[in-house]
Amino acid sequence: QLQLQESGPGLVKPSETLSLTCTVSGGSISSSMYHWGWIRQPPGKGLEWIGTIYFTGNTYYNPSLKSRLTISVDTSKNQLSLKLTSVTAADTALYYCARVPSDFDPNWFDSWGQGTLVTVS
């Protein structure tokens, strides 16, 4: 059974870099059948798509975050990572990693991690 587990520092100072890891178990992150994404949710607010990395290595980012964002995959560790630079209080959120099971629909996230809360302060 596929499991995704986000990890990283719960507290980041303003202007610093937020780095998160998502460890995938029960499946291979390098499978050509899947792509991987990050979504966040500020406390008490709605979901915001951060970005998606395709099996090919191509990445697509939320335009509002693109200049500060890097999403990558480490196949040797079966991990997905997110780096967001120059963070502000507006980046405080619960960060989720998720799997995209379709080559045709990049908008379908079928498995999610439990999320990790990051506070910028």
Place this chain on the structure above:
Amino acid sequence: QSALTQPASVSGSPGQSITISCTGTSSDVGLYNYVSWYQQHPGKAPRVMIYDVIDRPSGVSHRFSGSRSGNTASLTISGLQSEDEADYYCSSYTTSSTVVFGGGTKLTVL
């Protein structure tokens, strides 16, 4: 990119049907057959209930159905049950190769 528009809240009594709308534009909801709906209970991760506008993942009750008319997608829940009380989010693929979510709708089962 602008968030898709959803009503902030809807409510219904057990056994009734409710519909949640999700309005986008001709560059997202109206263009692609790539609209998803997610259910989120408090403190839990979202769960996909509908994908590709009308398709249900295995394990999702047939009481949940999706549709679309023009730039507006809809999620209908029939035979409302107490466990359906949750937040619901729509999302769509866009012409910019990005994904956009709706603001979310809180469903209350009276």
